Amino acid sequence: MTLENDGPSTQQLQEELSGQKGNPPRIVSLLPSITEVLSSLGVADHIVGITHECDYPPEALEGATVVTISDISPYRMTQAEIHKQVTGSLVQGHSLYGLDAAKLKVFQPDIIFTQSLCDVCAVSYPVVTSTCAKIFGNGPHIVSLEPNNLKDVLETFLVAGRALKCEDVSKRVVDELQSQFDFIRITVNEHLCGRKRPLVAFLEWHRPFFTGGHWIADLMEIAGCDYRMCQSGDRSQAMSDEEFQAMDPDFILIGPCGFTVERAFEDTIQIMSPDRTDDNSKHGERSWWKTARAVKNGNVFALDGNSYFARPGPRLLQGCGLIARCVHGAEVAKKLGEELAPSSGMKQVTLNMYKE
Known part of the structure; x- marks a missing residue:
């Protein structure tokens, strides 16, 4: 079922998020699921940075730039080959994904949504924090979403809603x-x-x-x-x-x-x-x-x-x-x-x- 958003208009939401007209927050999403969560809250237009795996929804991809890199090429590898490379990298303590620091510096995001649940799925949380510390010092605000079960997944919508000051939308x-x-x-x-x-x-x-x-x-x-x-x-x-x-x-x-x-x-x-x-x-x-x-x-x-x-x-x-x-x-x-x-x-x- 397609979720109907009967909340505030895009312009109203931008004003609520930024606290003033014409200055909506610049968001980077470092997980495909987070991109989908944020889009369901009506803030797809504010997403400036996404991962190489983000492919849905279309409105979140328009105007957003890929800010991650990966050594895994799943479309050219068998499941056994992918498993071997993933386990080998994790055993050696290597991250499977990286961040394009130059692009992040250009975008100057206000808030970055990431995760530390699974290093196989996305950029690891330590890589995100260390990269941002080198580029920005104390900013931007980093929000880590950590769902383990379905109840936690639904809670991530509320966490994102609080971070973006659109709690009513997230609750709906x-x-x-x-x-x-x-x-x-x-x-x-x-x-x-x-x-x-x-x-x-x-x-x-x-x-x-x-x-x-x-x-x-x-x-x-x-x-x-x-x-x-x-x-x-x-x-x-x-x-x-x-x-x-x-x-x-x-x-x-x-x-x-x-x-x-x-x-x-x-x-x-x-x-x-x-x-x-x-x-x-x-x-x-x-x-x-x-x-x-x-x-x-x-x-x-x-x-x-x-x-x-x-x-x-x-x-x-x-x-x-x-x-x-x-x-x-x-x-x-x-x-x-x-x-x-x-x-x-x-x-x-x-x-x-x-x-x-």
Whole structure:
């Protein structure tokens, strides 16, 4: 559902934020999810700096300049290669991302929104603070948003609202989001009508397997699923093939962090193929995959992890709707509609599609 902002006009909001006409705050957003949160509050026009991964919404990208750099090239690397480079950098204490200090100096931002939750996802908090200290001394104001679960995610809207002095707008946005999450919960419960919840697995990576962590458990609970891979707020964890086989879920949802549904689908249909990143051996071959119950029944879905699951922002609502759509089928999908459960965010993977 598209959130309707019935709050102050852009001009009124600018005046409220700046305290005087014609001088709105200059904002830098160092995480795609933060860019989406800020845009939902009506301040997209004030964003002057974004990350190389920010791709939504369009109004936040217009007039904004990329101020981050990265050594990771996900579109040219396999999941195994990305995992190897990420873990290697973290072990050595290297940051995966950096800031373009020259651009920051030119923009002279009033406020920078960042995070310290995950060094794999964005510029690390120490890099942000140290870079700003070198350039600006005591400024600009730095706000770090740290959501671990869905409750925390909704709180980030309020934190941003307080920082930008638009608390009323942020409260309306959060109330609308909560209302729509409640609608998904009610719709699914009516569909289940007391029946047992299906056992569902969520993978945010599969070379190696990684569980869906943080807010994924909350989305699963609202969407009427039995999710045992982690608890609300737990970090994503690696798991062995043997552990995954033993779970034998009814449904398998695959939404690799940072990947579109097209990339998720292409990787999923090759999930049985050997990992040949290190040598020509058959390391990582998963011939057992076709024997899994969910796979045999066609209950595997590739998802747009980049848009709807990896980013702790407003589109987690659609992620929750997508889970309900995949697991509970056409009846629930029809009641939720395309705005809450967009069909473009998922693709079913049937037994005949896999490559060996």
